[in-house]
Every structure is written in structure tokens, then in C-alpha cells.
Amino acid sequence: MTSDLSKLNVLMCGTGEYTTGWTGSGASKSDKKIGVVGLTLFDLRRLGKVDHLGMVGVNGKKFPAIRQHLAENIGGVYKDMDLTFDEFPKGGSVDPEAYKAAIDELKPGDAVIIFTPDSTHYDIAIYAIERGIHVLVTKPATQLLSHHNELIAAAKKHSVVCFVEHHKRFDPVYSDAKARAASLGEFNFFNAWMSQPKSQLETFRAWAGKDSDISYYLSSHHIDICCWILQDIAYPTRVVASAATGIATSDPYNCVPQTEDTITLLVDWQSIKSPKHRGTGVYTASWTAPLKAGVHSAQHWYYMAEKGDINVDQAHRGYDITVDDTGKTWYNPFYMKYSPSESGHFDGQRGYGYISIEKFIDAARSVNAGRAQPSDYDKHGLPTIANTVLTTAILNAGRISLDEKRAVGIKKDGDQWLLE
Secondary structure, three states, rough: OOOOOOOHHHEEEOOOHHHHHEEEOOOOOOOOOOOOHHHHHHHHOOOOOOEEEEEEOOHHHHHHHHHHEEEEEHHHOOOOOOOOOOOEEHHHHOOOOEEEEEEOOOOOEEEEEEEEOOOHHHHHHHHHHOOOOOEEOOOOOOOOHHHHHHHHHHHHHHHOOOOEEEEHHHHHHHHHHHHOOOOOOOEEEEEEEEEEEEHHHHHHHOOOOOOOHHHHHHHHHHHHHHHHHHHOOOOEEEEEEEEEOOOEEEOOOOOOOOOOOOEEEEEEEEEEOOOOEEEEEEEEEEEOOOOOOOOOOEEEEEEEOOOOEEEOOOOOOOEEHHHHHHHHEEOOOOOOOOOOOOOOOOOOOOHHHHHHHHHHHHHHHHHOOOOOOHHHHHHOOOOOOEEEEHHHHHHHHHEEEEEEEEEEEEEEOOOOEEOO
């Protein structure tokens, strides 16, 4: 029974596509038209797990449009959805540091969920953790390995739950593949591809190439899956990166000159148990894929080991729909289900986008009730801040490799991972 667990107060940091389904140019045109975070939390409040909600952005002028968007697309679609939340910054003001005032209104044991540009994750997360607040931060947790290590230490010191929102770990196909990989012996080769259409450059123009890159944004998914599969099998030792350019920086996107189109990371892996076994990982991500390709995110990977291989295509799931106006589309109902239940309520509780957030809410409530310690979750294969450090190590090494045109080593010093 969970009746003795107190409800969790949650602050949503970031008011964009993933939180609300609302972007700078209006309602999102992607597969997240009504968002994920806000919708999930409104439903978890209906189910008695969440209590007071807040939402903080930079520009308070957006809130009237966001509230109207949520009222029409969530309140007007699902029964019994309480859409109330406190907004920051208040009074339609603009404040890049509004998250501080918002977090200051929380109490220890409350939670924040961070979906903001990558370059802001560390500042918001450390501010919350140091005040005893549980944190769920979207991937990549941080851009720098040093910052990731600091979050691990801070979460341990303040005894709070800190998860990274690597929702792919809750995709039933990916989690099943991880379990099967355990019996395939030594690792040999992994190849991952993930892309989104060029229209994303319009959605992300405010930060693309300035605050982050496509490798941090997209490859973080499959690099984490590979690190998760190899958690007790192998560890990364060296990263070399290569990038394609020219599309994002040209008409009509005109991103800043340093914006890459497609980034590939080549990673050497060393077996933990066998000195002679080494593997290779190749992780490619692009945000200049064709428009109207039928999927929002093309995503597939191949894993080969000593005794077998695994081939996963999560863009084409044997489920496609053709419409006169738009052509053929491959949908992913396993991620978020937006159609209401028979009773008219939200019905997406089994989607892995929802589960990823609910797992964090459940962990924070259990720790608040004294039923668990934050460190317990490191043992369960969940994407805790400690369990995701090698994903950040590889991504950070890739960025250095591109900027400095060299290979970057990864090594362990005591119990901490460092870059060479």
C-alpha cells in the first residue's frame, strides 16, 4: 500500500515543447504536441501521487498562451484534470534566474524536473540539490564530466534522489534487449543512428550550435543505452569525433557558424573481465534528416557480442498509417498515448515517457517516507546521476575531440571518471 506516502510538490523547470507542448513559434508540430512532463504530472496529481505544481521559465509573458494551450488540449480533452500551477517569473517579467526564486519557495523533500537548454542543467540542479530538493534532469545531465561528478557528490551529501530522464531505458524493447545482451558474452561492436528532421532547427534555433550540439541532444539516448548494456561488461577508454556541416548554417535555417549537422563519435571499449577483449562503439546523431520521412526520430542500433547480436529499429515498429494529405507515418504508441480511456481520462500511464517520470516521483516519495535511501536506486539499473556518468564522459570527450581535433582518453581515478 502507498497510502502512507505523502504527496510530492514538484516544480517544472522549462516551459517548452517537452514540458507543455508549446514552443516559441506556437504549438509544437512534433510528436509531443501537448508535451510530456506537464501532462504526466497533472495525471499523477489526479492519481494522488503529486500535490502542488509550479512552472518556471525565463519569459513570464508566455504563460497566458501556455495556460490557454493546456486548457484546450489537456483540460478540454481529458476528464478530471486539475491544471493549476504557480508560475515564475511572475507578472509577465523576463528573468533568466527565475528558477532561484521558484526553488526558494520549495521545502526540502520537494522535487524539481529540469527540461531546459543543456547549458543550464548544472546550475539549476546544483541549486536545488544543495537545498535538499530531489532532482530529475533531462539528458544530457550536464555537458561537462566535472559538473556531473559534482552532482553525484552533492546528491550523496544532501541525501536526495537525482535521476537523469533517460526514458529509453523504460522502452520495453530496449530493456528486453539489455537483458538478452547479458547472455551474449564479451562485447564487440555497437552502431547507433538517431536523427530528427531539419524542421527541428527552427524549433531549436535559439540554442542550436550556441548552447549545445546534436550529439548531446540526441546521441545521449543511445550512448546511455550502450553504457547501460555494458555496465558490468566493459568501460570506455578513448573517443574520437567527426562532424558534417553546411546545412544548418545555410538558408533557411541560418544557425550560428559553429553548428554541426551530423556528429559521429567513435569509442573504444575495454572488457572488464578479459584483457584481450576490446570493443568499438559508433554513435551518430543528426538534426538535418529529410522532412516528411514518416517518423519524427529515426532511431536504430546494432549490438554484436561474442555469442550473438541484437538489431533494433525503434522508428518502424510494424505500425504505419497513411493519410491523403500527409502520406505515410510510423507512430510510436509505446512512448506516449494521447487518446483518452473509455471513461474519458488520460490513458497513457504505460507509455515509457510517462513511466520515466513516475519512477522518479515514486523514488522521491519513498525516500521522503524513510522507506529507501537514495543510494538504493543505484543498484537497480535506474538512470541515477551515479549510473549515468559514463554517458556524460563520452559526450564531453566527443565535444573536446571536435573542438581540439584530437582523441580524448577516459580513465578512472579512484572512484571518479576523468578525461585525459
